[in-house]
Amino acid sequence: MHRAAARPRVTHGVIGLDPPGQPAPPWTTREWFNTGETLHLAALRGRVVVLHAFQMLCPACVHHGMPQAQRIHATFAGSDVAVIGLHTVFEHHAAMTPVSLQAFLHEYRIAFAVGVDAPSADARQPIPVTMQAYGMQGTPSLLLIDRNGHLRQHAFGAVDDLALGAAIAMLIAEGD
Amino acid sequence: MHRAAARPRVTHGVIGLDPPGQPAPPWTTREWFNTGETLHLAALRGRVVVLHAFQMLCPACVHHGMPQAQRIHATFAGSDVAVIGLHTVFEHHAAMTPVSLQAFLHEYRIAFAVGVDAPSADARQPIPVTMQAYGMQGTPSLLLIDRNGHLRQHAFGAVDDLALGAAIAMLIAEGD
Amino acid sequence: MHRAAARPRVTHGVIGLDPPGQPAPPWTTREWFNTGETLHLAALRGRVVVLHAFQMLCPACVHHGMPQAQRIHATFAGSDVAVIGLHTVFEHHAAMTPVSLQAFLHEYRIAFAVGVDAPSADARQPIPVTMQAYGMQGTPSLLLIDRNGHLRQHAFGAVDDLALGAAIAMLIAEGD
Amino acid sequence: MHRAAARPRVTHGVIGLDPPGQPAPPWTTREWFNTGETLHLAALRGRVVVLHAFQMLCPACVHHGMPQAQRIHATFAGSDVAVIGLHTVFEHHAAMTPVSLQAFLHEYRIAFAVGVDAPSADARQPIPVTMQAYGMQGTPSLLLIDRNGHLRQHAFGAVDDLALGAAIAMLIAEGD
Numbered sequence: 001m002h003r004a005a006a007r008p009r010v011t012h013g014v015i016g017l018d019p020p021g022q023p024a025p026p027w028t029t030r031e032w033f034n035t036g037e038t039l040h041l042a043a044l045r046g047r048v049v050v051l052h053a054f055q056m057l058c059p060a061c062v063h064h065g066m067p068q069a070q071r072i073h074a075t076f077a078g079s080d081v082a083v084i085g086l087h088t089v090f091e092h093h094a095a096m097t098p099v100s101l102q103a104f105l106h107e108y109r110i111a112f113a114v115g116v117d118a119p120s121a122d123a124r125q126p127i128p129v130t131m132q133a134y135g136m137q138g139t140p141s142l143l144l145i146d147r148n149g150h151l152r153q154h155a156f157g158a159v160d161d162l163a164l165g166a167a168i169a170m171l172i173a174e175g176d
Numbered sequence: 177m178h179r180a181a182a183r184p185r186v187t188h189g190v191i192g193l194d195p196p197g198q199p200a201p202p203w204t205t206r207e208w209f210n211t212g213e214t215l216h217l218a219a220l221r222g223r224v225v226v227l228h229a230f231q232m233l234c235p236a237c238v239h240h241g242m243p244q245a246q247r248i249h250a251t252f253a254g255s256d257v258a259v260i261g262l263h264t265v266f267e268h269h270a271a272m273t274p275v276s277l278q279a280f281l282h283e284y285r286i287a288f289a290v291g292v293d294a295p296s297a298d299a300r301q302p303i304p305v306t307m308q309a310y311g312m313q314g315t316p317s318l319l320l321i322d323r324n325g326h327l328r329q330h331a332f333g334a335v336d337d338l339a340l341g342a343a344i345a346m347l348i349a350e351g352d
Numbered sequence: 353m354h355r356a357a358a359r360p361r362v363t364h365g366v367i368g369l370d371p372p373g374q375p376a377p378p379w380t381t382r383e384w385f386n387t388g389e390t391l392h393l394a395a396l397r398g399r400v401v402v403l404h405a406f407q408m409l410c411p412a413c414v415h416h417g418m419p420q421a422q423r424i425h426a427t428f429a430g431s432d433v434a435v436i437g438l439h440t441v442f443e444h445h446a447a448m449t450p451v452s453l454q455a456f457l458h459e460y461r462i463a464f465a466v467g468v469d470a471p472s473a474d475a476r477q478p479i480p481v482t483m484q485a486y487g488m489q490g491t492p493s494l495l496l497i498d499r500n501g502h503l504r505q506h507a508f509g510a511v512d513d514l515a516l517g518a519a520i521a522m523l524i525a526e527g528d
Numbered sequence: 529m530h531r532a533a534a535r536p537r538v539t540h541g542v543i544g545l546d547p548p549g550q551p552a553p554p555w556t557t558r559e560w561f562n563t564g565e566t567l568h569l570a571a572l573r574g575r576v577v578v579l580h581a582f583q584m585l586c587p588a589c590v591h592h593g594m595p596q597a598q599r600i601h602a603t604f605a606g607s608d609v610a611v612i613g614l615h616t617v618f619e620h621h622a623a624m625t626p627v628s629l630q631a632f633l634h635e636y637r638i639a640f641a642v643g644v645d646a647p648s649a650d651a652r653q654p655i656p657v658t659m660q661a662y663g664m665q666g667t668p669s670l671l672l673i674d675r676n677g678h679l680r681q682h683a684f685g686a687v688d689d690l691a692l693g694a695a696i697a698m699l700i701a702e703g704d
Contacts, residue, residue, distance in 0.1 A: 015341075015345065057455050057459045058459065062414060068338075075342070092458075094452075095451055095454065095455030095456070100409075100452050103409050103446075107410065107411060160337075161337035161341065162244075162248060162337045162341040163251050164341065165338040165340065165342040165343075166251070166252075166341040166344060166345035166348075167341075168342060169345035169346050170345050170349060173345070173346060173349035174349075233628075233635045239591070268634075270628075270631075271628040271630065272628070272631070276585075276622075276624070279585050279622075279624070280623070283585045283586065367607075367693075420690075424690060427688065427691050427694070428694075513689035513690045514596075514599050515603050515693060516690065517690040517691060517693025517694040517695075518603070518693040518696060518697035519697070520697075521543065521693070521697035521698050525697070525698060525702075
């Protein structure tokens with residue numbers, strides 16, 4: 001984790017935010033749910049983006065990551081925060097098709113937009129395109145992208161609500 | 177809940193922060209634990225103060241409020257946040273003496289400073305002095321005081337970690 | 353709930369066991385996982401059978417029913433209790449195929465035998481055969497069948513561990 | 529853990545019940561709450577006794593043991609099960625007096641009878657009399673005594689609801 005020197009950045013370090021670096025990679029998706037359009041990261045410039053990468057049959061996603069993403073969506077409704085799901089299937093591909101995902105989203109009452117990460121052009125590569133571009137280690141992964149499109153936090157596994165709420169608020173407070 | 181007009185204040189409203197108003201009242205205490213000195217609110221100017229008012233035999237305090245205060249203490253260690261406990265006994269006074277409180281703090285591994293709210297000078301008044309000054313409705317109560325000593329959030333009962341982490345971070349980000 | 357008169361049956365009533373009535377209907381399945389053979393209820397005569405009917409995309413099944421079935425399997429390993437899963441899909445049929453179920457069982461580390469309830473011969477009837485035969489109201493459903501093949505408890509929704517452990521033990525104690 | 533040979537005892541072993549051995553020692557108490565009389569173990573002959581030994585400032589008792597004892601009390605109400613609390617204070621004696629205990633029982637809505645274990649006659653011995661007689665390792669301790677007054681399970685620390693419900697039911701099913 002990067003830690004910077006000045007006051008607000010000390011706090012940023014405490015709650016796990018990296019300083020701005022390179023722009024976050026664009027997303028490559030094949031389909032979207034809960035939205036009428038393809039969502040591009042560039043179009044969300046000016047907003048704080050919470051990207052929750054998951055697989056519908058990953059227990060830690062179902063028990064922890066997805067409920068947390070729903071809490072974020074409810075808590076920050078009405079603010080400049082966009083909560084986006086990304087279905088990054090890298091195993092059991094035949095079991096987690098878009099048809100199954102659609103039923104999952106319905107049953108779990110997921111209300112935010114969810115994109116399906118595009119399969120690799122290389123049939124021998126099970127990891128989908130966006131997951132590769134971000135170098136995600138697995139699911140669930142939680143990524144925070146600031147108003148300027150820079151990746152500021154990238155966590156694999158369970159993240160604490162208190163620190164996460166703080167990190168999102170820090171990004172909101174940065175302004176454009 | 178007060179809501180203000182400009183951008184960051186919109187977010188403040190979303191996560192439950194009031195705009196700055198009057199200074200928070202000083203504390204009147206009879207004894208402190210986990211600190212060698214009497215802590216005065218004025219001496220914490222420049223820091224964000226999280227005040228957790230509790231009673232050691234209040235189930236919601238033990239199950240929710242106190243563990244949350246400990247998580248805040250752990251999450252924001254190394255930042256400008258001061259977590260302070262205040263034992264505001266307003267019932268069962270003979271059962272929750274400082275001797276019992278000391279054992280409670282030891283057994284529950286409470287590491288932050290805890291003050292004992294001063295009993296009212298009026299023997300018929302069961303509510304202690306600081307609890308009265310703040311108009312607290314009961315325990316647990318959670319109060320957020322900004323770097324300038326203004327009360328910005330006053331919650332009675334359970335508060336959500338995500339919104340609370342965000343509120344604390346907003347106050348940190350305001351700077352002096 | 354039926355309540356019977358004599359002493360042990362008073363307790364049976366307290367913990368939710370019905371007196372023995374008609375034999376439980378046989379199961380009609382199309383496929384099994386975690387076992388090399390088709391399991392018939394008749395072949396389990398002499399053992400206490402815990403039948404957990406679920407759908408892999410039913411949140412209450414995933415969060416409550418299935419973990420409970422796993423705890424039953426672990427707690428009563430080495431006893432005369434057979435824990436059996438039954439995938440009773442009555443909605444989102446295209447989303448919960450045996451291929452998806454197999455990945456679900458793998459990801460959630462389900463170790464006990466799971467059968468797939470047979471689709472109705474009537475294409476307009478979404479409820480599968482065994483689910484109809486038992487008159488199940490939905491998922492999760494938990495059914496306790498005694499050593500003699502009689503249905504003794506039929507619960508829809510969440511069941512308490514303490515009462516359930518007691519009910520299973522009562523059936524074990526009845527002997528053959 | 530003792531394991532016995534015959535069929536029902538195999539199950540007893542699986543769920544953690546010892547075979548009957550010596551009678552459980554009598555209790556030596558100084559005071560009772562939630563009952564108008566001193567309760568003696570001998571007077572409970574014919575009933576299954578669940579004895580929950582605790583300290584009011586022991587976190588594992590408050591978070592786990594006491595809620596479980598309350599669930600047992602609620603689940604087996606109307607059966608031959610007597611749930612009894614025993615306040616076995618062996619540390620922080622000045623902090624956990626009967627006055628404090630009474631407030632604790634009120635605040636936590638404990639409805640079953642609770643006795644206060646008698647202090648040792650030897651002032652240098654912090655462990656109270658009944659706790660010594662049973663050789664308890666600490667709190668919470670859960671003890672199951674059968675209808676004939678024999679100790680059949682003695683657990684220190686957290687016990688699983690499912691196995692505990694089964695153990696209690698086994699003792700109920702044994703009859704007088």
